[in-house]
Amino acid sequence: MFESAICQIIFYVFAALAALCAIGIVAFRNPVASAMNMALSFGFTAAILFGMGAQFMGIVQLIVYAGAILVLFLFVVMMLDVKAEERFCKLPLFIGLVVASVFAGIVTYVSLNLPGAGSFSCPMATLCENIDALAVTDTPAATACVQAPAGYGGSLPALDSTAANLAANPGMTPECAAKATGYPDVKLLGKTLFTQYNIAFVILSFALFAGTVGAVALARKIRKD
Amino acid sequence: MTIPLAHYLIFSGILFSIGLAGVLIRKNILVVFMCLEMMLSAANISLVAFSRAQGTDGIPVYDAQVLSLFIVAIAAAEVSIGLALIVAMFRATRSVDSTSLNTLKD
Numbered sequence: 592m593f594e595s596a597i598c599q600i601i602f603y604v605f606a607a608l609a610a611l612c613a614i615g616i617v618a619f620r621n622p623v624a625s626a627m628n629m630a631l632s633f634g635f636t637a638a639i640l641f642g643m644g645a646q647f648m649g650i651v652q653l654i655v656y657a658g659a660i661l662v663l664f665l666f667v668v669m670m671l672d673v674k675a676e677e678r679f680c681k682l683p684l685f686i687g688l689v690v691a692s693v694f695a696g697i698v699t700y701v702s703l704n705l706p707g708a709g710s711f712s713c714p715m716a717t718l719c720e721n722i723d724a725l726a727v728t729d730t731p732a733a734t735a736c737v738q739a740p741a742g743y744g745g746s747l748p749a750l751d752s753t754a755a756n757l758a759a760n761p762g763m764t765p766e767c768a769a770k771a772t773g774y775p776d777v778k779l780l781g782k783t784l785f786t787q788y789n790i791a792f793v794i795l796s797f798a799l800f801a802g803t804v805g806a807v808a809l810a811r812k813i814r815k816d
Numbered sequence: 817m818t819i820p821l822a823h824y825l826i827f828s829g830i831l832f833s834i835g836l837a838g839v840l841i842r843k844n845i846l847v848v849f850m851c852l853e854m855m856l857s858a859a860n861i862s863l864v865a866f867s868r869a870q871g872t873d874g875i876p877v878y879d880a881q882v883l884s885l886f887i888v889a890i891a892a893a894e895v896s897i898g899l900a901l902i903v904a905m906f907r908a909t910r911s912v913d914s915t916s917l918n919t920l921k922d
């Protein structure tokens with residue numbers, strides 16, 4: 592799944608398009624054009640998430656960002672009747688560009704210096720054992736552990752739909768899981784969300800509720816009398 | 817032969833820095849806010865990429881995807897409050913210019 596050459600080409604094409612649309616958000620003077628570019632950029636980002644095998648996160652990206660947040664932005668842009676500005680810089684343009692380029696350069700440098708980042712074929716590695724080893728008061732071992740494992744920046748480990756089906760359905764026999772088609776992404780995500788992170792999920796709903804109440808309270812017209 | 821983790825991280829970093837440039841450069845506070853949203857979604861991409869990279873036995877670590885789901889939800893709440901603040905600011909100053917908020921300066 593997701594290993595063929597066409598998937599790689601699609602990733603690079605969509606990544607370039609998403610970055611281009613992101614530049615469009617900053618470069619267009621008309622806020623409506625910026626919002627439309629944001630929709631495109633989020634759409635391409637969702638496509639990249641689909642390509643990573645995170646189907647649920649891709650759908651959430653489309654529904655929440657491109658659907659809800661963007662429509663809210665467009666409502667406000669149209670309600671406020673914002674005109675395109677003639678002078679749109681608050682800082683000299685080059686200061687912003689220099690800061691952003693330095694940041695992008697640092698991220699690129701660090702990413703490319705991850706072990707195995709240059710080569711496309713790398714062994715799968717996890718940090719879990721290293722984190723366990725850090726608890727031991729063995730200084731040389733601990734120093735060796737803070738480094739990323741060999742091949743960490745290389746290819747992402749392949750998804751295994753048989754193992755995932757077994758993990759998602761405890762009663763399933765291995766023969767049955769081998770025959771099952773599709774990758775149970777939503778099921779596994781939901782299992783993690785509603786068992787391990789259930790309390791955080793409930794608290795999150797309070798945050799959303801507070802957001803709703805706050806938005807109504809802030810945007811309400813205050814009577815003078 | 818799949819795409820390396822490093823390329824996902826570089827893509828996410830580029831998207832984040834474009835958003836950073838927009839926050840620094842633009843005067844229209846609505847566009848500044850759009851760029852903030854883009855920075856959040858760029859962070860989501862790297863979280864999902866890390867969840868794949870840390871995975872064992874062909875199953876990603878779903879804790880990272882749960883975290884990015886929380887980020888999306890908090891972003892939605894933040895947008896609703898932020899846009900309400902922008903509407904309130906427009907009522908007060910009749911403009912969406914971030915440089916027009918200078919009452920304390922003069």
